[in-house]
Amino acid sequence: MIYELEFERPVTELRNKIKELKALTKNADVDLTVEIETLEKRLEKLEADIYDHLKPWDRVQIARHPARPTTLDYIPLLFNDFIEFHGDRYYGDDEAIVAGIAQFDGRSVTVIGHQRGKDTKENIRRNFGMPHPEGYRKALRLMKQAEKFNRPIICFIDTKGAFPGKAAEERGQSEAIAKNLFEMAGLKVPVISIVIGEGGSGGALALGVGDRIFMLENSTYSVISPEGAAALLWKDASQAKRAAESMQITAPDLNRLGVIDEIIPEVKGGAHRNANVQAEAIKETLKRSFNELLPLKSEDLINQRYMKFKKIGEYEFAKQSEGKPEDVKQHS
Secondary structure: OOOOOHHHHHHHHHHHHHHHHHHHHHHOOOOOHHHHHHHHHHHHHHHHHHHOOOOHHHHHHHHOOOOOOOHHHHHHHHOEEEEEEOOOOOOOOOOOEEEEEEEEOOEEEEEEEEOOOOOHHHHHHOHHHOOOHHHHHHHHHHHHHHHHOOOOEEEEEEEOOOOOOHHHHHOOHHHHHHHHHHHHHOOOOOEEEEEEEEEEHHHHHOOOOOOEEEEEOOOEEEOOOHHHHHHHHHOOHHHHHHHHHHHOOEHHHHHHHOOOOEEEOOOOOOHHHOHHHHHHHHHHHHHHHHHHHOOOOHHHHHHHHHHHHHOOOOEEEOOOOOOOOOOEEEOO
């Protein structure tokens, strides 16, 4: 049974009605074909009305769906011969980060991703997908290993953010994230980052300095959660829906702003509806990206990566009346 989101209730009710009629047709001597076809057409229209016009808060809910595929769900669907590596060689292993090597389309690659749990027990084990510094150091260890052996890197981003606890700060959380940003900017191999769920703050960005950044259609990528933004702006976390509307954290928003390179379309209703089909869409995107990136020399990769991030935040002042600024292009 798929967990039902609030805005999906009309769709769920209609689906259940169709199932009931089909069961009745099968078990009783009655022909309801016309009624079923009518309801199926109505369902198709209703799904289009809802899923083709999702609001930011709707996408936030889909990104957080308990059944949404995680890094470990996608790995067997996308890669062969995955071998997971553990530990940061400084403190310990952080299970909120999964990292290892695998085969993709006949090529050795390094795979790194956030990993949350599917139930309470696993969430506790994975720290709800919020890495400690040793998780980011493990990720960096695998990235530098990939550079040494000339393996492309694929990162899956899916976290509410880095763990903000005292222990994480004592072990250098900020330094670990900052070092990942610094080192990823200069990696000599292709780096592809895909936001598959929530992309929260620096905890997400620590795996997000890539040559290509993609987002699944119903994922989010933001400096803070809508609840956190609402608590800061209006002293009321219940205003999260309002915050989501104004923060521009969805894939369409970030694609328009140039923060990401491309949106990967999702299965209607969300990736949790069919992980196999969703994995195929991701696979095609990865193949196309490798065809573009692998022929490039290391120097060209680094230069393009630099220019890619340099132009994020570029904006213009429109020409205004006398006494106001003329057209000025700025770069953050």
